[in-house]
Amino acid sequence: SAVISQKPSRDICQRGTSLTIQCQVDSQVTMMFWYRQQPGQSLTLIATANQGSEATYESGFVIDKFPISRPNLTFSTLTVSNMSPEDSSIYLCSVPLPQTGETEAFFGQGTRLTVV
Amino acid sequence: AQSVAQPEDQVNVAEGNPLTVKCTYSVSGNPYLFWYVQYPNRGLQFLLKYITGDNLVKGSYGFEAEFNKSQTSFHLKKPSALVSDSALYFCAVRDSSTDMRFGAGTRLTVKP
Numbered sequence: 141s142a143v144i145s146q147k148p149s150r151d152i153c154q155r156g157t158s159l160t161i162q163c164q165v166d167s168q169v170t171m172m173f174w175y176r177q178q179p180g181q182s183l184t185l186i187a188t189a190n191q192g193s194e195a196t197y198e199s200g201f202v203i204d205k206f207p208i209s210r211p212n213l214t215f216s217t218l219t220v221s222n223m224s225p226e227d228s229s230i231y232l233c234s235v236p237l238p239q240t241g242e243t244e245a246f247f248g249q250g251t252r253l254t255v256v
Numbered sequence: 257a258q259s260v261a262q263p264e265d266q267v268n269v270a271e272g273n274p275l276t277v278k279c280t281y282s283v284s285g286n287p288y289l290f291w292y293v294q295y296p297n298r299g300l301q302f303l304l305k306y307i308t309g310d311n312l313v314k315g316s317y318g319f320e321a322e323f324n325k326s327q328t329s330f331h332l333k334k335p336s337a338l339v340s341d342s343a344l345y346f347c348a349v350r351d352s353s354t355d356m357r358f359g360a361g362t363r364l365t366v367k368p
Contacts, residue, residue: 173355181360181361182346182358182360182361183300183358184358185355185356185357188355232299232300234356244290244302244305245302245356246302247292247299247300247301248299249298249299250299252297
């Protein structure tokens, strides 16, 4: 399995500010995914981050609001920009298991964001 | 596009009884199906998956799931529930692409 570290684990932020979430994987992976889990809800895919190219965003998510970096095969960041209380969620990064041809995905512990 | 439905928001069972958490899916092509569990204040943990082969898949912590192509279902089961199984369970599906789609989740409560 892959070991995925996310930082910070939680944060409380003022509205209008931005927060950058880091995701570090202990092995090289082609694709990394960012999900949002709003309170009491399921996971919604925000975007797919490939190394060396721009992230691909799902419907309802835009790069200006959620810029993503993918500088190498083990690291990615997600920024939540100009935050509002509606952005309060758990944000999770996810990677496929490299050795099994990318079937199941593994998840970081998540970043619990509260915007006040 | 692929999708999953978990028709039950909540499932309550008594400890020692069998449990079932339901999931149906929609996907073009062959489905890759997964179950994850989320304990409070923790990330998602992979339980089991169906890719191909035997319709009955065995996973972690004594859980198993049965793939039924005609009913497009992938229900999670356990013969004897434990209080420690109480958590939020997510069914997920992907097709030949790599991004997963998750169900709404089912909160399982096992009472002593």
